[in-house]
Amino acid sequence: MNADIRSNALLDSPYFDLAGHIGNRAYCLHNVVYAHATEETAALLDIGVKDLLATPMPSPTVASPKGVAFNIRQSDPKNGLGMFAARNISAGGIIVVERPILVAPYLIALESHRESELFTALLRRLSPETVARFMSLANCKPESECDMVEGIVRTNAIAITLDVPDVPHPELATHRGIFLNISRCNHSCGPNAKWQWDPVTFALSLVALRPIRAGQEITVAYIAPTYSRAERRTQLKSMYNFSCRCEFCARPEAVTYRSDAARSELRAFWAADHLPPFEEWCLDATMSDYALIEAHKRAVALIESEGLEVLDYGKHLDAIAMGYGALRDVEQFRAWTWRARDCRPMDPAGSRVMQNWITDPETFPVWGWRTSLKTFPQD
Numbered sequence: 364m365n366a367d368i369r370s371n372a373l374l375d376s377p378y379f380d381l382a383g384h385i386g387n388r389a390y391c392l393h394n395v396v397y398a399h400a401t402e403e404t405a406a407l408l409d410i411g412v413k414d415l416l417a418t419p420m421p422s423p424t425v426a427s428p429k430g431v432a433f434n435i436r437q438s439d440p441k442n443g444l445g446m447f448a449a450r451n452i453s454a455g456g457i458i459v460v461e462r463p464i465l466v467a468p469y470l471i472a473l474e475s476h477r478e479s480e481l482f483t484a485l486l487r488r489l490s491p492e493t494v495a496r497f498m499s500l501a502n503c504k505p506e507s508e509c510d511m512v513e514g515i516v517r518t519n520a521i522a523i524t525l526d527v528p529d530v531p532h533p534e535l536a537t538h539r540g541i542f543l544n545i546s547r548c549n550h551s552c553g554p555n556a557k558w559q560w561d562p563v564t565f566a567l568s569l570v571a572l573r574p575i576r577a578g579q580e581i582t583v584a585y586i587a588p589t590y591s592r593a594e595r596r597t598q599l600k601s602m603y604n605f606s607c608r609c610e611f612c613a614r615p616e617a618v619t620y621r622s623d624a625a626r627s628e629l630r631a632f633w634a635a636d637h638l639p640p641f642e643e644w645c646l647d648a649t650m651s652d653y654a655l656i657e658a659h660k661r662a663v664a665l666i667e668s669e670g671l672e673v674l675d676y677g678k679h680l681d682a683i684a685m686g687y688g689a690l691r692d693v694e695q696f697r698a699w700t701w702r703a704r705d706c707r708p709m710d711p712a713g714s715r716v717m718q719n720w721i722t723d724p725e726t727f728p729v730w731g732w733r734t735s736l737k738t739f740p741q742d
């Protein structure tokens with residue numbers, strides 16, 4: 364393979380300088396080796412990138428739940444197959460942890476090969492069962508655009524970042540992976556799950572963003588969901604060739620108008636200058652006691668109405684709890700810390716710390732900061 368692609372012997376060194384070789388890439392086909400696992404992954408990698416990856420890859424730090432939490436079956440007929448909850452799943456719960464079957468750079472500096480030839484070469488390194496499952500995945504691309512293998516990759520690839528230096532060349536870390544189960548998740552503009560990639564263990568977790576009832580479809584967002592309905596639909600059509608049929612796109616026009624405004628407000632929420640930093644609010648008596656708390660509560664309300672827990676929901680809950688802690692409001696502090704703790708069931712260490720704060724609020728690191736520190740600015 365390398366003979367046909369531009370090669371550079373320098374890249375074969377594990378200590379090579381990643382910068383400076385952008386115009387002279389050499390790739391290799393590589394089967395990733397996992398510790399204590401039999402999953403198979405065929406990867407097309409820059410040779411230098413391959414040498415920087417751990418081998419064998421360590422075991423995932425989070426495991427798939429005991430007993431299958433999902434099944435794959437027909438969704439709305441026009442949406443094809445989808446992933447459905449096999450039992451009730453709580454917010455923050457792991458639905459499945461999966462290794463990719465194929466990995467390739469997001470951008471491949473090709474001189475003579477077509478992408479589809481590279482993907483076909485990768486498929487030859489996998490078992491017939493895995494190849495058959497790959498070939499059964501959805502293909503949204505017309506034949507006039509690309510062949511079936513490339514169409515399947517382009518329909519199902521999920522962006523992943525490898526554990527290699529990405530400065531000043533982010534493309535060296537930026538890759539795409541194909542996952543046999545998680546690829547079956549359909550898109551929603553108010554998704555109830557999200558992808559969480561761990562580059563160190565090469566594992567993708569699917570995590571619930573809010574409680575999902577048994578039988579409900581599990582959805583993710585293929586694109587940033589804060590754009591307007593019209594913008595989202597244009598993007599989904601051009602990237603994945605479908606007209607979104609999620610419940611948020613199906614809302615009546617008047618609701619869509621409010622929804623677009625809410626999403627735009629959420630997109631701007633963390634922008635610089637929008638809110639004073641927490642320490643500044645603690646010190647400045649000219650600001651309302653509730654300035655920060657009310658802003659974050661509004662964001663929480665907008666997120667809940669739009670189904671956008673994917674947008675830092677936990678960070679807003681933390682900020683509200685912190686605000687009440689700084690004001691020494693025991694009751695509200697406990698209530699919001701409880702909520703912040705409940706959206707992190709997979710973080711036992713963090714949950715324990717929060718539980719201690721609920722039991723004894725005075726141990727919260729910024730307890731009473733605003734009530735004891737706030738001063739009026741001097742002229």
Ligand SMILES: C[S@@+](CC[C@H](N)C(=O)[O-])C[C@H]1O[C@@H](n2cnc3c(N)ncnc32)[C@H](O)[C@@H]1O
Pocket residue numbers: 441442443444445500501502503518519546547548549550551603604605606607608609
């Ligand atoms: C990655 S696949 C998802 C799984 C796919 N439904 C299957 O049968 O394997 C992406 C394709 O699913 C369909 N799809 C996903 N989300 C959809 C939605 N919200 N509305 C309509 N079609 C959707 C589209 O055909 C899209 O190109």
